[in-house]
Amino acid sequence: MRKHLKPRTFKKLKGKVDLSSNTAGIKSPNPFWLASAPPANSGEQVMRAFDHGWGGAVWKTLGEDPAVVNVTSRYGAIDIGGMKMAGFNNVELITDRPLDVNLKEIAEVKKKYPKHAVIVSLMVPCERKNWHDIVKKAEDTGCDGLELNFGCPHGMSERGMGAAVGQVPEYIQKVVEYVKEVAKTPVLTKLTPNIADVRFPARAAMAGKTDGVSLINTINSVMGIDLDTLKPKFAIGGKGAHGGYCGPAVKPIALNMVSQIANDPETKNLPISGIGGVSDWRDATEFLLLGSSSVQVCTAVMHYGFRIVEDMISGLENWMREHEFETLDDFIGKSAGDIVEWKHLNLHHKTVAKIDSSTCIECDLCFIACNDTAHQCIVRPSDYGKTGKGWKIPTVIEEDCVGCNLCSLVCPVEECITMEDVETGHAPLTWEQYTAAGMTGYKEVYKRFHD
Amino acid sequence: MSLQACFSRTPFMSDKNNKTIDDFPLLKEMTPPMRREEARVEADRCLNCYDSPCTIACPTHINIPKFIKQIGSKDNLGSAITIFDANAMGHSCARVCPVEALCEGSCVYLGWHEKPIEIGRLQRFATDALMEKGIQPFEAGEPNGKTVGIVGGGPAGLSAAAYLRRLGFAVTVFEKKPMPGGLNTYGMAEYKMDQRVALDEVALVLDLGVDIRYETVLGDDLKFEDLEKKFDAIFLGVGLGATAPLAIPGEGLKGVYEALHFIEYIKNHEFDAIPAGETTVCIGAGNTAIDVVTQAKRIGTPKVVMSYRRGRADMSAYDYEYELAAGDEITFEWQTMPIAILGDDKVTGIRLQRTELKDGKVLPIEGSEFEIPCDRIVKAIGQTKQVDLLSKTAGITLDKKGRIVVDATTLQTSNPMVFAGGDAVNGGAEIVNAAAHGKRAALGIFNTLFPGNPPGPEHSDWIQTIEGVRTVRPPNHHHAKTLETANV
Incomplete structure (x- = not known):
């Protein structure tokens, strides 16, 4: 009879790795942030996201009162093969809740989660006073940073805001300058991909003394036509409007733009918060390797809920252990230089x-x-x-x-x-x-x- | 190769001595491991349900969509950690769990008449990867100054040991067999799980710093009072006792085996001790009986008969277990009961009598006796409870069926310092049930010895798998509405 357990030994899991992240002075326990979007619409959602493990959140964009009015029927998606929501699009506007309600909730969240990054996304008309007012109000909440929404491609752009600003480098520089005149916290400028060369708006933001950039915002898109009704897929009273395209399908576009900014001699030291199709830790790690200090996530959360950050943390930690990286700085930008002309x-x-x-x-x-x-x-x-x-x-x-x-x-x-x-x-x-x-x-x- | 082709081509009947497992290809693990692309395709097929029915169905409440998505994103180590965090026996459960009745049986795909996600094989994909790399993902907790004695090194005891070590207890396991693992090591059909797999998994638990004493029997080598004096708490994972006797003439003849003894020869690869012979008759029709008849066939016994007092519809074995036996060409003698074992000193046959059901009772039919010549009889009619050992030796309260009475939340017995789990508590269930008990009892012991001082946040993941409810849950924004106005 076999009597003894053949001794089998196990290696210890290598030591704890440090995921703490710093993007343009905005610190968070890990590089995973909720993007400025429906998942970051209210204090209750953001706090629950933090409980699940998200390191930061960029609040859904604040504007001036009266708050915008949204349409019903807002999102569309394309499924590719067995994959649902491979690409996603929306015509939702910035927050439709009153400014003071949002400001109060932001302050509460920040008080309750002092170590998490709470960034306030802003969008107001291109006047110095409007920007000065909103920046002061936002910073009174105790937030960790600001994100200037120059990306939103639908609705707001028709009103001279969002992508309408982001597509004109001079406007970008001017508004960033307004903001920097009063801002005490780090300022991220969010860039639209609906331009010919993302380096120009990035350089303009830098000229305006932005502390960092975040990209990409969503891409102009029409999700399709319903072949039974001949109407646009997701129609509002029979009509559709172009919306902002995002989700797993846009990641390569975003990675290119991130690497362009990371490699541009003028902007190569500009901190980047990467956005665009991040669905799991592998996507996030690619953004980091190309020079992002943090990543922002929306579509994958809208698909599966806040819980997905648990896998992101586990996957990134285990990958760092395997590669013997102890901190994010050990590998941020490590692959950017390998993207060449x-x-x-x-x-x-x-x-x-x-x-x-x-x-x-x-x-x-x-x-x-x-x-x-x-x-x-x-x-x-x-x-x-x-x-x-x-x-x-x-x-x-x-x-x-x-x-x-x-x-x-x-x-x-x-x-x-x-x-x-x-x-x-x-x-x-x-x-x-x-x-x-x-x-x-x-x-x-x-x-x-x-x- | 078809099963039949294997039977006819394998040199079962050779006189060769010192047979090894290689002489019995049909005893080798039947379910193949998943290749990487199979795992990827299958992982991507998972819908990642919230409050997923598979997680609810699993007694250890492994976060199944999470470990599957971790395989999908190639975080195999993270996947294995998710599994072992909730189930210290996750490596063996991946092979021997009745997944058709648990996780896979609850998959939402079944509602579309689609094949459910192959959760068992995906789980094996992840745990095999960890075992191959030989990584210990957990560490023993800071010593908390308390000691726990565990009686029984089976799935319940080892599961308790794993979590108790992580909570910082000093743990000693007393095991009556020469090897650890209990039924995982000695009682699972070899074609479902190789003994090596069970021992690897035990090694992962022992690696956390568990002191284990082999061939130590409670009541004989070990006095219960001494345990009470030596330890701050005791966990009883003693399982069940001997197979129930048939109480018919001839039971002492050579060639009459208890089911678990017969299986143990196979698990230990002592094939020369159990030559194939000509005919084996197994009495009983539970899952263990299936393990007996299929393995008897797979060691080359030409004719294997299963005798059961009731009919096919009443057998306690799972449907797929029955199908396995049917596929192995077992002869079923439904509605028969043994009345005598024939032979002088060695079994030469068995006398059975046909039965009928009247008002749910099994009654013998007069004059229906018949004999089957055979050279081996295996008794698989269930194991007895260890009533004497538990009530007299340990002095704890048992229910009418001889099961240990426990508190449902903590698994504390009538003796406040004694906790219990596994077959001795549930009367005989699956490995996964025993593993769940061990985990629950570990927390029960902690909370009893450190009242009002719950374990640290590093334990929150596995603790939330005890009840299987996420601690961070979406709110009900409609709490102000009634069920009716919320259209529920």
Whole structure:
């Protein structure tokens, strides 16, 4: 009879990591904030979010009384495959509650949660007095910072506020200057993505002496047409208006804009609060790696509730332990420098697809994608008339492969198709160097047989 | 390979001695682990329900949508922590839990006649990952100066030990067997869970600094009074006693086994001690009886018979357990009862009598006796309660069925310093029920020994899984409205 438990030992979980975050002087116990949106509409919601673990909240934007009037029917979404709300859109305006009610609740929340970040989002007409008044009122609550809403793309922009300001760098600079004349707390300027180059509004905000920027706000969008009624999807009395698009689908757009600001020589030291499609800790960590000091979340919370922050904290902590990062500063911005202009990419870098036939399930999606739409370098035994076992298993013709990644992207099996670097033996050569050398020095790394 | 093909191709009948598990492929874990992409697809399929029915159905109230979403976001360690935080036996439960009757059986997908989320296999995906990495996610609490003696190193006792250590108690476990784990180690069908899995999980608990004494039996090696003197509190996780006797002639013959003894040979891989033989007859039709007949078949016994006094509809085994036995080609003798075991010194057969049901009572039919030649009989008609041990030795109150009477919230017995859980309290249930008891009793012991001084905030996550209710809950803004005006 087996008698003894074979001794099995366990490694200790590495020490506690520190998630505390500082964005332009706004401190919070972790980098996860509620974005200025419906989840941060009232004191009761914000306090409950803090109880769940959120580190901060940007209050739903305050304006001047009388408060705005909202329409009913406000949100729309697109589902992609089995994924609900892959993209989300809304035509809701700023807070529709009286200013003094919001101010009173903000003060209560701040008193009860002194260590959490409470940021007040503001939007008033572009006059010095209006901004001075609202800034003073907001700061009287004891809040930790201000966010200037120059992003809201619907409704408010028609009234000369929100994105109407954010799309004109001169206006941005002027309003930020008004605010900084009186503000005692850090000021974040929230940028709209509905512009050609986000670096210009970011530079303008910096010129106005903003303490940081937050981005992206939502993107102009129409969610679709109902094919039964021929009316817009989510119609208000049969009519729709363009709304602000957000959710998981917008993340890559946001990551690009964050990296642009993080890498721009003029704004590279400007603190960033990242926004746009953050649904889990992985998304959040990507924003941090590209230079955000905190992230703001809305759509994922509107989908699942405040509880999702528990997974975000756990995931980020465990990832930091694995990478032996102790604080956020150990990795914030670490990947930003690797986003470069195209002309700095190495033309002599070669990567080719490798297909692991042992895990291949023979769906042949890689085969048809490569042959119909990419570079025609995947073949199967059946293409040579072979039948029998394995007739559909694809193989890459490595010398033809341009390393485009498409096959690995369509493959449903994890790590069945991997992209592997191939040593070409050629010294690195960028487009910049190539053109500077009079278009000489390029050695072919793949076969261009469609010439 | 089909089951039948396996039966015919496996060299069951060889005379080879020193058989190992490799000679019995059908005894190896039947349910395959999930590959990464399977886990990803399945995790993404989960709707992430709030107040999810699966979490409510789980006796340990693991936050199931949370651990599944953590797998989805590739935080496998976080996922395993969510599981083990609520259930110290989460590694074995992932394999042996009757998920069809609990979490998976309550999945909202069933309402659409869709396949429920494979919660058991996802759970295994996460706990296997932690075991493979060999990470201890928890730490023992600061010593609180109090000691707890645990009698029984099975799922209830070990679960209690894990949480008591985290709360800072010094813990000593007294186990009567030479290995820890109780029925997890000795009593689960091998094709559901390898003994190694159970022992790995025990090791994770013992790693928290639990003192365990093997081959120590309460009443024989261990006096209850000594325990009372030595410890500030006692937890009884003693399980059930011997299999109930059939009380028919021939019960002492060679070849008559108690169900758990028979299974133990398989768990210990002592295959030479239980040659396949020709025919095994199992008396009883509960889940343990299913484990007996399926494993008898899987060690190569050509004919395996299950005899039960009542019919198929009355058997206590879960439906999918029955289907497992049916798939293993077990011969069912419904509505039969044993009246004699035949043989001189060794079993050569069994005499059964047919029964009928009258007003819910099982009555033998005169003149319906028949015999089945067999060389092994296994008794699986339920285990007895340890009435003498508990009432005389420990002096605690039992109910009419011999179960320990406890306070539902704290699991305190009639003796204020004694707490109890597991089969000895519920009369025999699942591993997950025992694990839930151990967790509940740990808090009960803490709150009894430190009244008015609740455990620190680092314990709030697992404590809220005892009742399974989130501490941060959405408000009812409509509290001013009546049920009617709120359209409830």
